[in-house]
Amino acid sequence: MSQNILVINSGSSSIKFSLFDMTSETEQASGLAERLGGDDASLTLKYSGQKTTLDLAQSDYRSTLSVIIDKLTEIGLLETLPMAIGHRVVHGGEYFSDPVVVSTDVMDKIRKVIPLAPLHNPANLAGMEAIAELYPDIPQVAVFDTAFHQTLPAKAFLYGVPYELYEELAVRRYGFHGISHQYVASEAARRLNLGDQHGIITAHLGNGCSAAAVVNGHSVDTTMGLTPLEGLVMGTRSGDVDPNLHQFLHAQKGWDIDQITNLLNKESGMLGLTGLSNDMRTIEQAANEGNERAQLALDVFCFRLARQIGALAASLPQLDALVFTGGIGENSRTVRAMVIDNLKVFGLSLNGELNADNGDEHGVISGENGPKVIVVNTKEELMIAKEALALV
Template sequence: MSNNILVINSGSSSIKFSLFDMSSEAERASGLAERLNTAEGEITIKSAEGKLNLKLEKSDYRSTLEVIINTLTEQGLMDTLPVAIGHRVVHGGEFFSDPVLVTADVIEKIKQCIPLAPLHNPAAVAGIEAMESLYPEIPQVTVFDTAFHQTLPPKAYLYGVPYELYEELGVRRYGMHGTSHQYVSSEAAKRLGLGEKHGILTAHLGNGCSCSAVVNGKCVDTTMGMTPLEGLLMGTRSGDVDPGLHQFLHDQKGWSIEEITNVLNKKSGLLGISGVSNDMRSVEAAAEEGNERAQLALDVFHFRLARQLGGLAACLPQLDALVFTGGIGENSRSTRALIINTMKILGIELDEELNKTNGNELGVISKGNGPKAIVVNTAEELMIARAAQALI
């Protein structure tokens, strides 16, 4: 009997997907459908058999998902339809603290969260509804980026604004990257044998960046807020700025709220300061060649990261581990070294040789008897597949 689960991440113009054989948790295939709803729509599928590129005659969500299922079947990557479909959904508001089976009520609640994630949640709904119309017999499961952070106490999630705004509009901090923070914190605790009681800092560092404080498996604080713009400096996002900046830029530049929001989301961060790129690798290379603005972007990135981690450490009863994950966290040896060596207050002693190889067999890059620093490759798609399997 088939034990395949298909994981889907529907974006505004793309669909990422992974196919897992849950009898071994092996990823059988992964891929990306790009430029949806245009004449240039195409799909790339990667598997052990190689790489396949296809042009899409129709590139709406329904047609694209049908092509994905049919191609995976034709290529022999699955012999029957998946036993379940797992969907990544960015924002679940206060409705969802766990993965759930899709129902009409669940879809309605995801729609109610659209004002909190206007770019992401409509795409998730489109993907869910397309799969529902194509394959109504396949159970669907939604896993929310915000769910892991629903254990934040009110003192951590409330803003200092009139309480009525929280009651009426849900104005509060929700956090993102929850599936990643949950996976890497539990994986680190298991690898290090920390037991049920532990304190862990997790740093998910990629084009989007966030950190979390995890106590005994529960998130108690995180750096992202009501939207993914709050917190750390990122690839193109500014992270924390003075809220008065909006009024200042409107008065001085004549920019609208939409223009200011676009600048803070898409033209700031590493890209905005360096003028080089939003990609850490390109910024590091430019800095090595003497580009002063690239070096300044790195300095700001690392300073902000260290400051936020220090603040999160105040939420822990004790610090057992600092976890690095995401494209930068897993691959930038210089970022890891700078953070650990700067934050002597954490009591972590870097092992330079282990850091060069991204860690020992467990991913550990530290030495001594103090808290451990560990690199854990994130596995958000696998977490979604596991959640889907558990619910069916």
């Protein structure tokens, strides 16, 4: 029997998708529909070493998802409809600590936490609603970026603000990238034969960045908070700043709350520090060519990450491994080396040759002594497909 699972990540004007054959856990096709609703909307589909681009002018979620499934059927990857569709959902609030089969009640709860993820949850919902209209017989599964972090203890998720704000508005730290943190922590424990009792820190580094402390497979602390703005310096996000910065910028520059929030989310981070780019590859090249602000941004990025890793270690019984993942974590030898150089107090060391090769056969890049440092390629879409298959 076919075990095809379609994984969907609906954005504000895009749909990213992957099709998996779960009998072998292989990705058969992937693609991206972007600029939905516009005259230049398009769909790019990759499969069997081929790449196809289709015009989707004035398409919406419903019509685009229909085109995706029709095209996958046309090229022979789907003999029947997928046995399930897995959705990545950014925010589940306190409602969801595990993946769930999508129902009217589930969608209502996702809708209730839209204020916590106003850019993401409406798009995630739109994808579910479109599938429900088009293919009501296909089971849908929601997998939440926040769910893995629902095991955080209260001492880690509460802010030092009036408790009534938590009771009334659920103001607390939630954490994100949970699908990735869960996968790479589990994979690192397996590769390193750590057994059931272990302490791991995972660093998911891309345009968005977060780190997490994982004890025996459970998240106990993480760097992102109420929203994905908290924590590490990122591509365009500031990460942690003094909360009074808002008042200071309002008083000094006359900016309103929306301007300041936009600045911190879209004009800060590595882009703001360098004035060049939010792409780490461009920044590293500029630093190598002598650009002082690019080098300064690298120093800030790596130091802030190292400092947060040190803080996360307070949640662990012992530090067995540090995991690098995400586009930067998997590919930037420079960032990994600079971060480890700031963490010598934990006995962490780097094997230069292994780091240059992005790790040995297990992804290990550390020296012989101290906790292991390992590179694990994240597989968020496969993780969603596995969760969907398990539920249906």
